[in-house]
Amino acid sequence: MQIRTCRTMRERFSNRILKPSSMGHAALLRKGPGSFILTLATGLILFLAPAANAQRRDAFHIDYTVSISSVEGHLFHVTADVKNIKEPHLELSLPTWTPGWYTVENYFKNVLRFKITDATGKWLQPEMIHKQTWRVETKGLDSIKLEFDYRANVLALNQAKISSDYAFFTGIELFVMAVGHRANPSSVRFQLPNGWKIISALTETRDPMVFTAADYDTLVDAPTEMGKFDVNQFQVEGKPHYLVTTPAAAFTKDNADKFTAMLARVAAAQSSIFGGLPYDKYVYFYFFSRPESNAGGALEHLNSHVAFAFSPNPDFMIGTASHEFFHTWNVKRIRPAEMWPYDYSRENETPLLWVSEGFTNYYGNVALYRAGLRNRQQFLQSVEGAIRGVESNEARSYISPANSSVSTWVGYDTPVAFGISYYTQGQNLGALLDLSILQDTGGASGLDDVMRALYMDFYKKDKGFTTENLLAIINRFSTA
Numbered sequence: 001m002q003i004r005t006c007r008t009m010r011e012r013f014s015n016r017i018l019k020p021s022s023m024g025h026a027a028l029l030r031k032g033p034g035s036f037i038l039t040l041a042t043g044l045i046l047f048l049a050p051a052a053n054a055q056r057r058d059a060f061h062i063d064y065t066v067s068i069s070s071v072e073g074h075l076f077h078v079t080a081d082v083k084n085i086k087e088p089h090l091e092l093s094l095p096t097w098t099p100g101w102y103t104v105e106n107y108f109k110n111v112l113r114f115k116i117t118d119a120t121g122k123w124l125q126p127e128m129i130h131k132q133t134w135r136v137e138t139k140g141l142d143s144i145k146l147e148f149d150y151r152a153n154v155l156a157l158n159q160a161k162i163s164s165d166y167a168f169f170t171g172i173e174l175f176v177m178a179v180g181h182r183a184n185p186s187s188v189r190f191q192l193p194n195g196w197k198i199i200s201a202l203t204e205t206r207d208p209m210v211f212t213a214a215d216y217d218t219l220v221d222a223p224t225e226m227g228k229f230d231v232n233q234f235q236v237e238g239k240p241h242y243l244v245t246t247p248a249a250a251f252t253k254d255n256a257d258k259f260t261a262m263l264a265r266v267a268a269a270q271s272s273i274f275g276g277l278p279y280d281k282y283v284y285f286y287f288f289s290r291p292e293s294n295a296g297g298a299l300e301h302l303n304s305h306v307a308f309a310f311s312p313n314p315d316f317m318i319g320t321a322s323h324e325f326f327h328t329w330n331v332k333r334i335r336p337a338e339m340w341p342y343d344y345s346r347e348n349e350t351p352l353l354w355v356s357e358g359f360t361n362y363y364g365n366v367a368l369y370r371a372g373l374r375n376r377q378q379f380l381q382s383v384e385g386a387i388r389g390v391e392s393n394e395a396r397s398y399i400s401p402a403n404s405s406v407s408t409w410v411g412y413d414t415p416v417a418f419g420i421s422y423y424t425q426g427q428n429l430g431a432l433l434d435l436s437i438l439q440d441t442g443g444a445s446g447l448d449d450v451m452r453a454l455y456m457d458f459y460k461k462d463k464g465f466t467t468e469n470l471l472a473i474i475n476r477f478s479t480a
């Protein structure tokens with residue numbers, strides 16, 4: 001979604017530049033050969049700027065604000081100013097689940113004092129047409145304002161939390177979507193308690209309290225933390241990476257230096273598979289505390305991940321980090337068609353999580369080996385562990401990797417009777433496919449080529465992939 005927006009902007013501008021009228025305008029300003037390039041550029045800017053501004057002013061968009069109305073009461077106050085409404089009614093929807101954590105949470109259960117008003121402050125009477133979707137009559141209205149308090153009292157990967165010295169949320173819990181407008185950009189203005197700082201996976205602006213997102217899917221896939229925490233910045237391929245550790249002082253400087261060096265090597269090893277890092281910045285959020293629900297472990301996002309670490313030990317933490325970082329491509333960008341785009345209103349079943357999670361398990365270990373952080377023996381132990389995990393499970397005889405993927409919503413973070421996992425099933429299949437393709441092609445191709453083809457042929461073309469698409473690519477690279 002982000003790529004499509006950027007591409008659209010580029011095309012829009014290049015179309016304008018080629019317009020005869022803009023060239024004519026530039027030519028009129030030409031004063032001499034030496035100043036032609038500068039004058040042409042100035043002319044284009046003069047010509048384009050008012051049009052671009054007018055377009056932004058007129059376009060539908062939502063400006064959100066997030067403040068902490070009560071630290072003791074664990075309450076965020078959230079507003080959404082919906083502007084430039086052109087339709088007679090609008091549907092506003094709050095997500096029910098967090099992508100990557102396949103459990104319906106119904107975030108409306110945490111909402112208090114929900115109201116929608118018009119520009120004069122008059123209450124509107126929205127109709128609730130689904131469990132978390134409101135239909136608002138907007139005939140004759142150019143803008144409306146939605147606001148509510150949100151109880152944030154659970155520190156977990158798919159929940160929001162306000163504690164005495166920090167607050168954490170991912171956009172998915174707080175930001176409503178205007179149905180039909182998910183491609184529109186938005187901004188978020190934050191208001192913090194005195195002495196608190198902020199870091200977000202959202203895009204920074206010149207105002208340190210304002211962040212932006214190119215579209216709704218980017219907006220809700222970005223965690224933000226406020227309060228007291230440590231930040232260590234490092235560069236990979238010229239792009240800023242931030243390691244955020246909470247609580248402050250939980251992770252020593254020596255550990256941070258060691259861990260960031262490891263993270264940089266993992267990022268470089270994985271980037272080389274795909275030909276570069278697909279974001280402008282990356283944020284690693286690490287909590288050295290216990291999660292307050294079953295949603296512990298780690299969770300991937302578009303240009304960040306969040307993890308709980310029980311022990312501040314870089315050698316242990318890097319295994320999780322490598323897995324989560326590979327999700328930057330596999331599932332966040334290379335995504336099963338059933339989740340393209342995500343449907344936030346209900347479960348999104350897909351038979352392909354054995355690829356999204358299993359191949360990520362495999363590549364998490366491959367990347368550690370390629371980065372020089374695990375030796376051959378340690379890599380083989382990870383393979384052996386995955387084989388044993390599936391071989392010793394009798395459910396493998398009647399639950400396929402595809403079926404365990406579809407049924408994940410039955411018990412993603414709660415126990416079920418059949419304990420087969422598409423993580424290990426897919427990890428084994430990834431290893432076997434890699435070996436098979438390498439064997440068939442005399443080492444000329446491998447699973448790297450399959451992953452790169454999925455990235456180029458599907459994500460880069462703004463679509464998800466199906467099982468048939470995957471098989472076709474595997475067959476393409478299996479021919480010597």
Ligand SMILES: [Zn+2]
Binds near residue numbers: 323324327357360
């Ligand atoms: Zn994963």
